[in-house]
Amino acid sequence: MSKIESRARSAVAAGTFIALASLTAFACKDYTKELLQPENPGIVDNSAAGSPAAAAALRVGAIGRVKLLANCGSYECLWSEAGIMTDEFKNTDFQNTRQDVDQRSITTDNGSIPYTAVTQARGFVITAIDAMKTYMPTATADIGELYMSLAFVELSLAEGFCNGIPLGSALNGQIVLGKPLTNAEVYAVALAHVDSALAVTTGSDAGSIFIRNAASIIKGRVLVNLGQYAAAATAVTAVPSAYQYLWTSDPANNSDDNGIFGNINLSHRMSAADSFDIVGGAKNVIKNALPYYSANDPRVPIKSGNDVNPKVQAEDGSTPHFVQLIWTRDDPLPVASGIDARLMEAEAQLQASNFAGMLATLNALRATPPKISNYQPGAMAALATVPATKADAATLFFREKAFWTYGRGQRLGDLRRLIRQYGRTEDNVFPKGAYFKGGIYGSDVNFPVPDAEKVNPLFTGCLDRKA
Numbered sequence: 001m002s003k004i005e006s007r008a009r010s011a012v013a014a015g016t017f018i019a020l021a022s023l024t025a026f027a028c029k030d031y032t033k034e035l036l037q038p039e040n041p042g043i044v045d046n047s048a049a050g051s052p053a054a055a056a057a058l059r060v061g062a063i064g065r066v067k068l069l070a071n072c073g074s075y076e077c078l079w080s081e082a083g084i085m086t087d088e089f090k091n092t093d094f095q096n097t098r099q100d101v102d103q104r105s106i107t108t109d110n111g112s113i114p115y116t117a118v119t120q121a122r123g124f125v126i127t128a129i130d131a132m133k134t135y136m137p138t139a140t141a142d143i144g145e146l147y148m149s150l151a152f153v154e155l156s157l158a159e160g161f162c163n164g165i166p167l168g169s170a171l172n173g174q175i176v177l178g179k180p181l182t183n184a185e186v187y188a189v190a191l192a193h194v195d196s197a198l199a200v201t202t203g204s205d206a207g208s209i210f211i212r213n214a215a216s217i218i219k220g221r222v223l224v225n226l227g228q229y230a231a232a233a234t235a236v237t238a239v240p241s242a243y244q245y246l247w248t249s250d251p252a253n254n255s256d257d258n259g260i261f262g263n264i265n266l267s268h269r270m271s272a273a274d275s276f277d278i279v280g281g282a283k284n285v286i287k288n289a290l291p292y293y294s295a296n297d298p299r300v301p302i303k304s305g306n307d308v309n310p311k312v313q314a315e316d317g318s319t320p321h322f323v324q325l326i327w328t329r330d331d332p333l334p335v336a337s338g339i340d341a342r343l344m345e346a347e348a349q350l351q352a353s354n355f356a357g358m359l360a361t362l363n364a365l366r367a368t369p370p371k372i373s374n375y376q377p378g379a380m381a382a383l384a385t386v387p388a389t390k391a392d393a394a395t396l397f398f399r400e401k402a403f404w405t406y407g408r409g410q411r412l413g414d415l416r417r418l419i420r421q422y423g424r425t426e427d428n429v430f431p432k433g434a435y436f437k438g439g440i441y442g443s444d445v446n447f448p449v450p451d452a453e454k455v456n457p458l459f460t461g462c463l464d465r466k467a
């Protein structure tokens with residue numbers, strides 16, 4: 001058995017399935033186009049197993065699996081479900097499991113928990129890194145991209161899930177079961193992997209610079225979650241504001257559709273949200289929720305389903321439906337953006353009590369807005385008043401960040417940080433009050449690791465559900 005075959009079988013043993021034939025290269029950069037030239041770039045001929053071609057195919061497949069965190073057509077994926085759990089989106093279908101996510105009352109047997117796809121993606125990336133280092137060791141930008149992707153998956157797990165995340169692995173026939181780790185421990189693992197990405201991606205060519213910028217942003221996000229704000233700002237200083245690392249979509253593959261568009265604009269299973277909804281025929285203000293629709297903010301264009309042509313209604317037939325206009329069906333999603341870099345710099349200024357500097361950084365973005373995917377927001381008036389206190393500055397900063405990063409999988413982590421790092425309580429951060437489908441909002445601030453993980457004898461459940 002070749003090493004490549006052994007790696008593939010290890011992934012299957014860990015509960016994953018390699019479906020490389022349907023995947024293409026997803027990072028939006030010119031230097032990877034050679035991987036798209038074969039008719040079926042994800043298929044490895046038996047004669048090529050244990051070869052550079054096989055390693056390259058594993059790399060393409062691994063990046064494709066990571067992309068499923070957001071591009072999942074009209075089904076559950078991490079970015080859409082995390083948005084439902086916060087104030088970005090709301091549930092508009094018949095699924096009780098999704099309603100429980102929206103209402104923040106999630107049990108460990110909830111089938112909508114987007115866990116398996118994330119952990120499987122991590123396994124594919126580990127396999128691809130080993131193959132690339134063995135058979136294509138000079139392809140340092142590609143190896144760096146894989147390390148960056150691995151760190152991003154681990155960052156996403158720590159931002160989205162409870163304390164008690166196992167990080168197992170399966171490589172060369174050896175399955176290593178993971179013990180439950182705290183979020184801080186998972187962030188530390190992610191930091192080590194993104195440092196590996198930066199260490200290997202040192203070239204001056206365009207491809208290396210492109211990956212180094214993405215890795216710098218992911219490192220900054222990890223550092224922010226660890227409370228190292230100044231270090232995060234330093235990590236992203238060289239990243240241009242217009243930079244974007246994009247996950248693209250394959251127009252020929254419906255399961256590869258932009259997941260935000262698929263769920264909101266296509267299947268109508270979730271809706272863009274606002275700071276109010278309708279309960280019992282009356283307007284109900286949702287405590288802590290931002291007015292994504294009613295603010296008419298150019299960064300988050302939203303329309304009522306009654307105002308688009310043709311008109312659309314929610315899948316459940318009763319909930320008022322609102323569609324987002326940032327992305328179309330096959331528009332790419334920004335995984336890392338120069339906007340993120342500037343926001344990290346602004347938060348470092350906030351933490352240093354340089355509120356005027358923070359405001360200037362935010363206003364520079366508003367004056368010359370970078371693109372969000374293919375969408376170009378219009379310029380906005382400057383924010384005029386320097387916050388008087390750190391609490392006021394934090395409220396302003398996280399509101400601005402929410403509009404800049406809408407739908408990009410960052411809001412849940414930020415709401416958790418408002419509790420963990422800024423001393424706020426859950427009932428002053430997450431949506432609270434009457435829930436529009438009955439009852440009230442719950443108190444969950446993250447996803448539990450689901451029961452499916454209990455096949456791992458080292459795992460018995462979350463260590464805790466704290467932010």
